[in-house]
Amino acid sequence: MLIGSTTLPTLETSRLRLRWLTEADIPALYELFSHPEVTRYWSWAAYTERAQAEKLLRNIHRLFAERSLFNWGIARREDDRVVGTCTLSDLNAQNQRASLGYAVNRAHWGQGYGREAVSRVVEFGFTSLELHRLEADVDPRNTSSIQVLARLGFKREGYQRERYLLNGERQDAVLYGLLRPEWQPAPAR
Numbered sequence: 001m002l003i004g005s006t007t008l009p010t011l012e013t014s015r016l017r018l019r020w021l022t023e024a025d026i027p028a029l030y031e032l033f034s035h036p037e038v039t040r041y042w043s044w045a046a047y048t049e050r051a052q053a054e055k056l057l058r059n060i061h062r063l064f065a066e067r068s069l070f071n072w073g074i075a076r077r078e079d080d081r082v083v084g085t086c087t088l089s090d091l092n093a094q095n096q097r098a099s100l101g102y103a104v105n106r107a108h109w110g111q112g113y114g115r116e117a118v119s120r121v122v123e124f125g126f127t128s129l130e131l132h133r134l135e136a137d138v139d140p141r142n143t144s145s146i147q148v149l150a151r152l153g154f155k156r157e158g159y160q161r162e163r164y165l166l167n168g169e170r171q172d173a174v175l176y177g178l179l180r181p182e183w184q185p186a187p188a189r
């Protein structure tokens, strides 16, 4: 997958540019992941120190080098400001599948950035990476995330009880999946 590349390809949408993250984006990553509503159903607790965002960036770069994580910054085309992240993880070439993740800065929820960015990464997964299956697991209370997946055609496939322990709370997960033949490409940008 992306043989020889040292950075992720940039993916364009009408309002967004999904791009490689750099040290200049550390403040934006910190702002994103230090908001408790953003990490309410996330796999880690809200950041309290900038060093956590620095470590995240190092991991993003290292895991891309290993080709186990593709983590784009969601930047607005108008000012290149990073307003979120979108990821493909658990990349499995043999079975042609990956897991999807996404987060948008709390100040920018409800503007369609989530759907626009995720839709583009889904397209990249099914076309450029030639994946057959994309999957995501979501807390059943995370209605906006479920809405993003449902609008893109993801099907509910299962329910896992108490799959996560976060901030002392056991959280359930709903599994969603989308197969390449089921995917309806978005209209041309």
Ligand SMILES: CC(C)(COP(=O)(O)OP(=O)(O)OC[C@H]1O[C@@H](n2cnc3c(N)ncnc32)[C@H](O)[C@@H]1OP(=O)(O)O)[C@@H](O)C(=O)NCCC(=O)NCCS
Residues within 6 Å of the ligand: 037, 038, 039, 041, 042, 101, 102, 103, 104, 105, 108, 109, 110, 111, 112, 113, 114, 115, 116, 136, 137, 138, 139, 142, 143, 144, 145, 147, 148, 151
């Ligand atoms: C999930 C998330 C990325 C959606 O980002 P977003 O940019 O607000 O998404 P959109 O604007 O495309 O909206 C998606 C849907 O959620 C709804 N929505 C957005 N903000 C909402 C809010 N605060 N309350 C209720 N619904 C909301 C929208 O109306 C939209 O539904 P629609 O398509 O029927 O109109 C964002 O809420 C987020 O970062 N959540 C925290 C991180 C997270 O949980 N990620 C997913 C882990 S599986």
